Amino acid sequence: MSSCAIAEAVQKNELPDIAVQALAAPDSVVLYSLEPWTENPDADRNWKGAKFHGYNCLGQITLTGLDEQTAIAEFKKAVPKEVQPMALCFDPRHALRVVSGHHSYDFLLCYECAQMEVYVDGKQITTLSASGSPDILNGLLKKAGIPISFVFSDAYIKQQKAEEEKSAADWKRWLAATPESLRPFFTRPELAGISFGNNPETELAKQIPDENKRIHVLLAWNGSGAGPWSGYPSYEEMPEELLLRFSTAKILAVVETGPLSEAEMEGTARLFAGWDFAQKRPNDLKMVPVALKKELLEHTLESKDSDKIARAQHAFQ
Numbered sequence: 001m002s003s004c005a006i007a008e009a010v011q012k013n014e015l016p017d018i019a020v021q022a023l024a025a026p027d028s029v030v031l032y033s034l035e036p037w038t039e040n041p042d043a044d045r046n047w048k049g050a051k052f053h054g055y056n057c058l059g060q061i062t063l064t065g066l067d068e069q070t071a072i073a074e075f076k077k078a079v080p081k082e083v084q085p086m087a088l089c090f091d092p093r094h095a096l097r098v099v100s101g102h103h104s105y106d107f108l109l110c111y112e113c114a115q116m117e118v119y120v121d122g123k124q125i126t127t128l129s130a131s132g133s134p135d136i137l138n139g140l141l142k143k144a145g146i147p148i149s150f151v152f153s154d155a156y157i158k159q160q161k162a163e164e165e166k167s168a169a170d171w172k173r174w175l176a177a178t179p180e181s182l183r184p185f186f187t188r189p190e191l192a193g194i195s196f197g198n199n200p201e202t203e204l205a206k207q208i209p210d211e212n213k214r215i216h217v218l219l220a221w222n223g224s225g226a227g228p229w230s231g232y233p234s235y236e237e238m239p240e241e242l243l244l245r246f247s248t249a250k251i252l253a254v255v256e257t258g259p260l261s262e263a264e265m266e267g268t269a270r271l272f273a274g275w276d277f278a279q280k281r282p283n284d285l286k287m288v289p290v291a292l293k294k295e296l297l298e299h300t301l302e303s304k305d306s307d308k309i310a311r312a313q314h315a316f317q
Helices: 003-011 017-024 041-045 065-077 135-143 154-177 180-185 200-207 211-222 234-243 248-255 262-272 275-280 290-301 306-316
Strands: 028-035 055-063 094-100 103-110 115-120 123-129
Touching (some): 017 065, 017 094, 017 103, 017 115, 055 065, 065 094, 065 135, 154 234, 180 200, 200 234, 211 234, 211 248, 234 262, 248 262, 262 290, 262 306, 290 306
Antiparallel strands (some): 028 055, 094 103, 103 115, 115 123
């Protein structure tokens, strides 16, 4: 396939003609409220209600008059003229079924995932980029007394906002601890560290020629993450990778030269109790002095993270 054909396919983002025609001349229009998943896996598995294209259906309403026109307009408006980034997931919470000319046309929409799937007589014919706000569709469902997905509840929105604020604070703290020479490669959390123009070890060595100082900086950086030692943001992997380019003996020599800062203590405990260290250097924990193990364990026990505590107990007891 030529690059021109690929570029054309990437840019094209419009409803198929048959779908446009159906939306322009519907015999009937039904709006669905879907729940693709909940925070209760048991509730999902034990769902006894109706399904729509395999998704839990919270309710549906046959639309007429102005409501019908409004819903159709919202689904059409959700399709931007150009392709936009789409999530890998697809969790539709709204769907529209239009019957026109003895054929059914289904439009499954996920604003969060930025996608719309279009079906004709039960067969998917395309996936499109989508954008916009669910507010108007939610308003139609609420007016009809139909439940909407839990993700639109005030409690969930408040929780998500709190998580976003925490993530932003975690990222800010992490960036502040990042060595200056490496910050240009950490412009956004989702892109962090994936495109180093040069070897990061080389870049860091230019900034901090002294190996001992470099290890101190890396230990503090390794201890400036979001908190967990597993299930952490992917951007937190770089300091551990750089630390493991030094021998365990070299790292221990630096650690034992003087008092460590809180971040350095956290970074040291995280390194020696980490999965990578255990896999790549399974015998090196024997090199860690008993007194240091005790100090690292006591530091970790102050945490409320049960996984972190369990890892430290396994490594240092």
